[in-house]
Amino acid sequence: MGSNAHQDVLDAFHRLYYDLRERTRENNSWLGVKIWKCPLDLWVYQELLYRVRPDLVVETGTYKGGSAYFMAGIFDLMGYGRVLTVDVDEDGDRPEHDRIEYVTGSSLDPAVLAQVREEAARNKTVLVILDSDHHCDHVLAELREYSGIVTPGSYLIVEDTNINGHPVRAEYGPGPREAVDIFLADARDFVPDAACEKFLLTWNAGGYLRRVGRPAGR
Template sequence: MDIKAVGRIAVNTAKSLRRVVNSAASIFFYQPTGTEGEEYHKWYYNTFVWNKTTWLGVECWKSVADMWNYQEILFDVKPSLIIEFGSNRGGSALFFAHIMQRVGVPFKVLSVDISHQRLDPAATADPDILFIESSSIEPAIADRIEQLKKEYPGRIFAILDSDHSKDHVLAEMKLLRPLLSAGDYLLVEDSCVNGHPVLPGWGPGPYEAIETYKAEFPDDYTHDTEREDKFGFTFAPNGFLIRN
């Protein structure tokens, strides 16, 4: 090896070492203040970027960080039944179905909404999704879930994203109470409203429903705070719940 080659190696090594040292110093000295996630949450929500988000062309009104989190949960839990209250355009139901198709276990997605007027045909065409037009708190929905549990035994992943009032969400949680078993996963979405930290004038909503439910049934769920905190902000604060 000639002297020039040795020199080039030495220069490149010095540059690499300097980058490592500078990076380490930056990580040490540039620490977050603790408000970044909340401020980004407010920006994300108040700019309505979430209602311009699509999954394979179908509208999916979610936080993209939450959706990534959900696919990790689905892969880990491998549910045989996914229950979604609040279909909207059907983008999230389609997302869940596509993830589960890749996971490769037999499953069904049950998506319930009070109206199907907004459903996208691309979502309704998926054979693994069952869309039901109904209020999510009708006793008939509990009966249908019982039937599906027999057809698709195993874990359940349930997500509440319909009417964001406290009373409605609390009724949904109580409807699911006898239907979920230990290890099942419940997501209560939009607990961010009413000042948690967005839409402070909303009034009691999903967050307050979770707190009321917890006061009445304190031993039902464990809060999955590791998942909740993973990406710095979520539309479901206090709403990542594992059935005990």
């Protein structure tokens, strides 16, 4: 089977998985907490957490707190690490965990940005995950504001690059994938890491961005 045929099969499965949302993407949990992530991406996340060993993960887009809870559990196993997660909505049902700090507000609000930068400055290694408003202008603004706190050798992950026809939700309009393309045209210190797409099905294709440079030692 040629490469084009492989891609056609992969795209068809991707769309099927995405469209059967009540069975697949909207029917997942981590230790009882709803989590809206592709399980294969979560596996990659735990590999990155172990390899990069960030002291702090900054996440925009908390939703029910499932991904923050997942990463906090991985940090429990590793013995260190914290998650600072930002969302415009407050939700009292999110899981409590000593390694999670919830911040309520827009990820682009100056007060929120100041809090995030202050916290990041206290940590040696920082990894960032962007998963809030998926419109291109918002994601691009996040990329420009949050890229500076990512430490060399760590990652800036842009989620849901699959929307706007890549290959799902063709009707969405410019989103994360388009924002990444614009960002990378000027950002010389970030490169996509295709190795993070090894399971073929990912919601973040082209969005695993590694900051080049020498990783911080521990």
